[in-house]
Amino acid sequence: MNITTxxxxxxxxxxxxxxxxxxxxxxxxxxxxxxxxxxxxxxDAQPSVDAANRDLAKAxxxxxxxxxxxxxxxxxxxxxxxxxxxxEQAKADYEVAIARADGDLSVALKKCGMQSAEVKSSCEQDxxxxxxxxxxxxxSNLDTTNQQVD
Numbered sequence: 001m002n003i004t005t006x007x008x009x010x011x012x013x014x015x016x017x018x019x020x021x022x023x024x025x026x027x028x029x030x031x032x033x034x035x036x037x038x039x040x041x042x043x044d045a046q047p048s049v050d051a052a053n054r055d056l057a058k059a060x061x062x063x064x065x066x067x068x069x070x071x072x073x074x075x076x077x078x079x080x081x082x083x084x085x086x087x088e089q090a091k092a093d094y095e096v097a098i099a100r101a102d103g104d105l106s107v108a109l110k111k112c113g114m115q116s117a118e119v120k121s122s123c124e125q126d127x128x129x130x131x132x133x134x135x136x137x138x139x140s141n142l143d144t145t146n147q148q149v150d
Contacts, residue, residue: 083149090145097138105131 108127115123 086149087146090142094138094142097141098135101131101134103139104134 106129108130109124112120112123112127
């Protein structure tokens with residue numbers, strides 16, 4: 001073989017070898033292709049992400065509404081229980097005041113019985129008057145409390 005043929009054969013061998021090897025341009029093109037595929041995948045996935053975000057927001061709103069309803073219901077129940085307790089306490093206080101007034105009347109009338117006849121009648125009237133005032137005050141307190149909680 002002559003030298004020209006040898007050079008030509010070597011050049012063809014180098015050219016063929018270079019065809020099988022990636023170049024920097026090939027690497028750059030692969031990177032661009034990858035970036036384009038990632039961007040397209042992101043665009044393709046975006047409607048699903050948006051729908052999931054809308055579903056999440058809706059679920060949060062519904063959850064918040066349920067929490068608000070539960071709090072309102074609990075506050076209502078607490079209010080009713082507090083009202084009932086206040087009324088029951090007012091009724092108990094009324095009954096205690098009546099018992100106290102009746103007891104005070106009984107004691108006062110016994111004391112009046114120990115008085116002379118001329119003072120006894122006036123004493124009994126005073127005792128009955130004090131009893132009536134105590135009953136009226138107890139009733140007034142009961143009514144006032146019941147009006148305040150209704």
